[in-house]
Amino acid sequence: MEPIVKLTEITKIYESKVMKRALNRLSFTAMKGEFVAIMGPSGSGKTTLLNMISTTDLPTYGKIQIDGIDPEKLKKNELALFRRRHLGFVFQDIHLLDMLTAEENIVLPLTLDGLPVSEMEKRVANLASKLELQEILTKRPDELSGGQAQRTAIGRALIHQPKIVLADEPTGNLDSKSAKDVLELLSEINEVARTTIIMVTHDPIAASYCDRVLFIKDGEFFNEIYKDERRQTFYQRILNVLSLLGGHHDVSTVRLS
Numbered sequence: 726m727e728p729i730v731k732l733t734e735i736t737k738i739y740e741s742k743v744m745k746r747a748l749n750r751l752s753f754t755a756m757k758g759e760f761v762a763i764m765g766p767s768g769s770g771k772t773t774l775l776n777m778i779s780t781t782d783l784p785t786y787g788k789i790q791i792d793g794i795d796p797e798k799l800k801k802n803e804l805a806l807f808r809r810r811h812l813g814f815v816f817q818d819i820h821l822l823d824m825l826t827a828e829e830n831i832v833l834p835l836t837l838d839g840l841p842v843s844e845m846e847k848r849v850a851n852l853a854s855k856l857e858l859q860e861i862l863t864k865r866p867d868e869l870s871g872g873q874a875q876r877t878a879i880g881r882a883l884i885h886q887p888k889i890v891l892a893d894e895p896t897g898n899l900d901s902k903s904a905k906d907v908l909e910l911l912s913e914i915n916e917v918a919r920t921t922i923i924m925v926t927h928d929p930i931a932a933s934y935c936d937r938v939l940f941i942k943d944g945e946f947f948n949e950i951y952k953d954e955r956r957q958t959f960y961q962r963i964l965n966v967l968s969l970l971g972g973h974h975d976v977s978t979v980r981l982s
Contacts, residue, residue, distance in 0.1 A: 728790075729889060729921050730755040730778055735787035737773055737944075747773040748784070748944040757888075758919035760912065762932035763939050764963070766970060770944035771925045772893065778923060779891050780808055792888055809834060813882030813890040813920075817897035819874045821866040821881075827873075828853075828862040831880040838885065852880045856910065872903025879910060883920075890914070892924040896931050908934045929967060933960040940966055 730753070737748040748770045755761050763771050776782035777789060780796040789796055792811055796804055821830045828849055835845045853859045856876045866874055875895065882890055892911065896904035912934050915922050924935065932938045933956045940947040948966050952959050 726756040726758065728754045729757045729792050730923070731788075731790040732774075732777060732784075733788040735774075735777060735784045735789070737770075737777065737782070738785045746944055748777070750787070751941065751944065751946055753778075753939060753946075755889075755921055755923055757921055758915070759937065760915040760922045760935045761924070761937050761939060762935040763923065763925045763941065764927070764929075764932055764967065764970075765941040765947065769941050771941060773944070774941065775891055775893055775923070775925050778889075779812060779814065780804055809837065810885065811888055813885070813887035815875070815879055815882050815890060815892040815895045817894035819866075819878045819898075821874060821877060823866050826863050826865055827858060827869065827877045827880075830866070830877055831858075831862075831884055833881060834885045848884055848886075849880075852883060855913075856880050870903070871899050872906055875899060875903065875907050876910065879907070879914075883914065886918075887920070889921045889923065892922060894926060895924065896926070896928060904928075904931070929960060929963045932963050938963055938966075940970055942970055 732751065732753045734750045734752055735748050736746065736750055739745045739747055751774065753774065763774060765771050773782065777784060778791065780791065783797055794807060796807065799807060825833070831852065832845050832849055835848065853862060856879060858876060858880060861869060861873050869877065895911070896907055899907060908931055911922055911924070914920050924931070926932050935952065937949060937951050939949045947970060950962050950966060
């Protein structure tokens with residue numbers, strides 16, 4: 726397997742009244758087709774790390790390569806295009822546009838790229854069947870349940886067939902069943918399409934769906950563990966590392982089954 730994301734000795738310093746070092750000489754690699762969770766206490770640098778991978782923020786020191794591209798060498802408009810073509814985003818706050826239907830929200834990235842309508846329709850039909858969205862395509866976001874809205878947001882993240890999906894607490898606002906559905910969906914996308922998924926989560930059960938968990942603390946590498954045969958034992962090993970890591974961690978809304 727070859728790396729699709731490679732961060733080398735990344736340091737990020739935010740300067741305000743007090744200088745804050747959000748990441749400190751952190752190196753991270755994700756392989757093509759890998760499903761990785763990033764965990765750590767609040768303020769440990771998880772979201773800053775995701776922002777570096779998403780190229781919405783650039784490091785103070787260190788080197789980034791995303792799918793062979795160095796984002797620091799791209800102009801602002803090239804970077805925006807690179808992000809739109811290569812990356813898909815799924816957030817805890819779902820960010821659907823209220824005035825658009827579910828279908829219009831999903832197809833938005835393709836509209837920006839000016840794809841033919843026939844190709845758009847084909848992709849929407851394909852995703853709607855995979856994500857079980859056929860019944861809700863004509864509904865607006867305020868008519869959707871939390872799970873339906875998050876599945877719609879996943880559809881929007883996948884419609885342009887990105888190589889990498891970045892998920893920031895994607896189950897954070899969902900009930901137990903919806904959270905489980907979303908995690909199983911992400912796992913299936915990862916396995917079937919070999920899409921690389923990098924997910925920030927506080928939830929040890931959500932993390933147990935991944936191939937590997939990276940733990941960070943105070944902006945630095947703390948530990949990483951790889952999945953074994955059984956999710957139950959992987960989950961237990963995640964809990965063990967979290968207990969060493971300290972800080973506050975959410976109790977899962979998802980049942981381990």
